Amino acid sequence: MGKLRIAVIGTGSISNCHMDAYHKISDRVEVVAGCDIDSAKLKAWGERHGVTNLYTDYNKMLEEIKPDCVSVTTWNAVHKDATVAALLSGANVICEKPMAMNAKEAEEMIAARDKSGKLLQIGFVRRFGKDAEAFMDFKNAGLIGDVYYAKATYLRKNGCPGGWFGDKRYSGGGPLIDLGVHVIDLSRYLAGSPKPVSAYGVTFNNLGCDRAKGDRAPWQIETGASEFEYSVEDMASAMVRFDNGFTLQVEASFNLNIEQDTGSVEIYGTKAGARLAGPLQLFTDVAGRFANVQTCGNTYFEMSAFDEEILGFIDAVEGKRECRATAEDGLALMKILDAIYESAKTGKSVDIKW
Ligand SMILES: NC(=O)c1ccc[n+]([C@@H]2O[C@H](COP(=O)([O-])OP(=O)(O)OC[C@H]3O[C@@H](n4cnc5c(N)ncnc54)[C@H](O)[C@@H]3O)[C@@H](O)[C@H]2O)c1
Known part of the structure; x- marks a missing residue:
């Protein structure tokens, strides 16, 4: 070939x-x-x-x-x-x-x-992180048990990228669709890709985009800032339920009065829980004693995940392995995001239709 x-x-x-x-x-x-x-x-x-x-x-x-x-x-x-x-x-x-x-x-x-x-x-590059791969190895070996709850956090203290990211006409929304999407997808993937059935969410815009002039966010983008209008939320929080009972709590911000930026997925099963933020950690009990396990080797997310993602794409194109992040996964995420934004508007839980 x-x-x-x-x-x-x-x-x-x-x-x-x-x-x-x-x-x-x-x-x-x-x-x-x-x-x-x-x-x-x-x-x-x-x-x-x-x-x-x-x-x-x-x-x-x-x-x-x-x-x-x-x-x-x-x-x-x-x-x-x-x-x-x-x-x-x-x-x-x-x-x-x-x-x-x-x-x-x-x-x-x-x-x-x-x-x-x-x-x-x-x-969905987080699926290709070494932390996700290690978790899936433990889960597939039966060490996590049934996964029933997760907490996903992607909070920036002063991290509105500006430009098109802050303009709903170009982005579709703020930190929920930009950052939250990563950790919602990762949680759902780790939980075995269940179908979302409802969401209750809130969004806020209390701090805006340029809250700390002179303390410019390092990732603020350069593209034609003048043509874009800031029109997205600066913080979002939601609870999402899935068809197998799995439930996810998520929060994401561009700007928040928090001590420092923080990002993690904590996921809980009947046999063990896990924390994905830095090297993968497991929380379990052994012989009647609680054991918090720090995994060794490379079990954390790093930028090389993009190499793995593209390699996975090319392998899938050539029929060498299954696609790890399908369009159906993308659609599930868009349904979740739509439901959270709608719930934030109506103040009510929103059923997700399939
Ligand atoms: N996977 C990740 O971790 C990750 C990280 C950052 C961004 N992203 C995603 O990547 C995408 C791009 O983000 P970015 O940070 O590179 O933004 P960016 O502004 O640096 O790049 C986007 C580019 O798209 C171009 N563009 C817009 N309309 C176009 C058109 N009709 N034809 C051709 N080019 C067009 C713009 O001119 C711009 O150069 C977004 O969807 C973002 O959510 C993903």
């Missing part, structure tokens, strides 16, 4: 993680083209990665290049259209998280995937 020909739509910050991963498997893939509506950014990206076929219109790129695979790494509002276009052009797609702006868009993407017969993977 020859090398798979890759194209990238959206050449901003996260595209570089995809590119670094593609470079590491250059015996199997070649990135042949890139597209961005920001031509200066596109040019710099092309020079950095040695890609010369550069486009500002992804439809033109797909038609002329006919890639085998596409990374969709645009802001969220473009995920659906770019993914549908790439699938229908005959390409397999890995689309960054969140899958789309809402569940309706996610369903359109699944329809395009089915029509094309191609693969659509969602960029």
